[in-house]
Structures are given as C-alpha cells and as structure tokens.
Amino acid sequence: MLGVGWLRKIVGYALAALSIGAIVWCVVEARPVTTAVPRPAPHSPSLLETYGLQEHTPRTPPELVTEIRVTDATDADLSAVPQGKIDERLRQLKIVVEHRLVLDSTDPQAAILRSEGAFPDDIQGFTDRQLGAVKAEGGAVLAPTTRLAPVLSTSGERTTIRFTLTLLRQIGQDELPTLDLLPPTAPGAVSEREIAVISPQWVVFRADRVTPEREEAGRLDFTAHASPVRLQLAHKTYGRPDAVPQDLFSWTPVLSVFTAIALTVYMVRALGPIWWRRRSNRELVAGVGLCAVALAAAMFMADMPYLGPVILFGALPVLALRHARRVVPGPPHGAPWTRCS
DSSP states (O other): OOOOOHHHHHHHHHHHHHHHHHHHHHHHOOOOOOOOOOOOOOOOOOOTTTTSOOOOOSSSSOOOEEEEEEEHHHOOTTTTTTTGGTTTSSSEEEEEEEEEEEETTTTTHHHHHHHHHHHHTTTTHHHHIIIEEEEESEEEEEOOOOEOEEEEETTTTTEEEEEEEEEEEEEEOOOOOOOEOOOSSTTTTSSOEEEEEEEEEEEEEEEETTTEEETTEOOOOOEEEEEEEEEEEEEEEEEOOOOOOOOOOOOHHHHHHHHHHHHHHHHHHHHHHHHHHSSHHHHHHHHHHHHHHHHHHTTTTTTTTTHHIIIIIIIIIHHHHHHHHHHHHTTTOGGGSOOOO
C-alpha cells in the first residue's frame, strides 16, 4: 500500500500534467479577434449582371436617385452585432443607402429581376455595377453589409425599383468618416445620378467634385456624373480645441517608480541571503526578469500577437515547474510510475 505522502505526490504530478496540457491547448487554440468581413463565394455572371451589354432603347431614359442616410446606430440596429465588437467609448455609425431606379415598364431590366430571382446571389454585383458602389472608409466594420430584396412598383408606363443596403461602422470619437460614391461601371448604365445625403446628427464639411443643388443643416443634394465623389463627415458634437493643455509634471510616474523600487528592496531583504546563495533561485529570478522584458517588448510588437500568450502560458509555467523540480524534494527512487515492477 502506498503511503499518504506517495498519494499526495501522485496527485500533485497528475494535476501539474493536467495544467500543462490545458495551457498548451489554450495557446494552440488562441486566435486574434478580427473584424474582417467574409467575402461572398464567386459565381458566374448571370443575365442580370450582364444587362448593360444588351441593346435596348427605352422610350424614356431611366432615372436614378440615391438617398444616403447617416445616423447614430441605436441598440436595435446593433442587436445582431456580437457584444465583443461593440466598444461603448466609440461611436457606432449606421449608413442606409437607398437606390431608386425609375424606368419604362417594358424595360427588360424589370423583367429580369422578376423572372431570374436575382436576390440574393447577384444583387451585390448588380447594384455596384449598375447603380454605383457606396464605400464607407474609417473605423471598424461591425457587421457585413446587409442588402434587402429589391422592391418593384409599377404605375402606368413607369416602373420603380428600390434597392436598400445598410452598413454598420464603429469609429473613434474624434474620427472623421469618409463616404466614397463610385460611378456605375456597366455599359449602358445611368450616367447621371441624383444624390441626397441626409445626416441629422452629422455635418458634411468636405465634398469633392460636388456642386450643391440644395445645401442646409443635415442635408446635401447634388447631381453626380461619371466621376467619383468623396464626402467627409463630422459629428455635430465633435469640436477640435485650439490648444490642448498639457500637465508638465505629474506625480503618478514618480510615485510608481519609487513604489516599485521599495517593493523590490523589501522582497530582496525578505528572501534573505541564504535564499539568494542557491543557484536555482538566482536562475529563477533571471528567467522571470527575461520574461518580463519580453512581455514589455511584446506590447509594442503588433506583428507578433502570439508572443505574449506564449510567454504567459508557456515560458513562465515551464520555468516554475523546472524550479520546483529542482527545489521540492521527491521520492528517493524517482516518481512511483517510473518504477519497474
């Protein structure tokens, strides 16, 4: 029968092995948080996407009106966003783009949308190529762009097709987002677009290649042609001070340094000279110091995100186990499971 001491050592070795296995598993399975949006799977161009290549002479030229609404995102807008992505210290921005394409009721484009059922596979390529893409730059993507099914309505000889897409972004309090309105690229697409930017909580303070037709607080209307348009916005509550007051002296870093020095001195004295004479103890202190320096360097190395977890969950536990193996007395003839029966 094994004694109580042997049983404790067996349990201790088993728990140590289990801890090392859990730490290695955590390091292997760790993944950095990313905000990248998955790209849609490629597909073959359909009749809808190649509509611009068809020859068609409408009785009345088609008209394109694009309305862009920029607002602060509400809790309902962010309900589908994982909580880990939302930072309450930042601004959550919602951009809703609505394209209204008005054309003849006999235009084959409406018939293609009805018969092919292009939603949802071909809808992104169609809206970007035929109506012009809308890109939001700045900040992080909270969720992939959402595109609703196109809504068709016909009255008399005119058919209106409404396309709606929603973008969610997260930006800093002092960040100035940018909207890029790209022209349609498909042959035969509408060359002139009426664009209205409605932003009750945001100010369009910079507009490139724009001649306003209506300009007031919270609204900007203009006509865009074949060239791209860039708009830059600022929140109504955002303001930049003329000068930022700087505190030339602060006691916080001074007190932190003195506290660290005092704690180090007291720890060295508390361990005593006998403890420091042991080579294994000095090696332990040197290893912990090297790990601390490596951790401090890892904070400034963005291209090596795994260095910190490897040091915390790999190097330090191995160093501690090595020191314990050299210091803690074990059984006189090795571990019980290494004996030969």
